Amino acid sequence: MKRFLILLAVLAVAGYGVYYTFTSKSYELSREAEKLYNEGKYREAYRLADEALNLNKLNRKAIALRPKLRRIVEGEDMLNEAKTLYEDGVNLGLEGKVDEAKLKLSRAYKIATDIPGLSPSKPEAKELMKKINRDTELIIERGPEVQYREAMKYVGGGDLTRAYEALGNIDQQNEKIQRKRSELAYQIGMQRYESVISGMGNKGIAQDGIYWFSAVQQFDENYADAQYKISELKKLK
Secondary structure (H helix, E strand, O other), X not given: OHHHHHHHHHHXXXXXXXXXXXXXXXXXXXXXXXXXXXXXXXXXXXXXXXXXXXXOOOOHHHHHHHHHHHHHHXXXXXXXXXXXXXXXXXXXXXXXXXXXXXXXXXXXXXXXXXXXXXXXXXXXXXXXXXXXXXXXHHHHHHHHHHHHHHHHHHHHXXXXXXXXXXXXXXXXXXXXXXXXXXXXXXXXXXXXXXXXXXXXXXXXXXXXXXXXXXXXXXXXXOHHHHHHHHHHHHHHO
């Protein structure tokens, strides 16, 4: 019995020693975390506060400090993500990729909105939201013109078909775009027509020419000629 009591005492002392060691280390970490917090080194402070709580769940200093640090760190992470999406969205807008740009900007706005009001990042997030609203309107307004210029690059490279398709992919089909598409359809139709007339084209080319001439719009000055050439190509089919 005496030996058993001695063993219990030894275990108790050892257990207290372990507890004291971990508790002492926990409070040491929480004091360091508080110091870093006051210096504005929030991420390192957050890591140390977590370590302190892992060693001692009852460390009051760490318990009080961790929520404040969490708001700061998570707010910064969300703000950085929103900024990255915003920059990506603006770049896509400059390339004329309006739908993709709007999606990126919408996600950026949602993340900025979700940053908690008590987060120190919230004021900057509100300013970012204003920029997103402004730039989204600009991208929607200028998008078709940017896409038009991109399509014209294909014309410069001699790829009229790809230019026609690129113009067709523009969401806002204004008069300028429609007239250019009709002009390109006529030009592509003429390429097919001349190929057939010269004897180099086959029935498939003739059918293709009919397709393109059919895409020439009534407001186009070449509409009547396109209709005439359709009838000519039909005779050659």
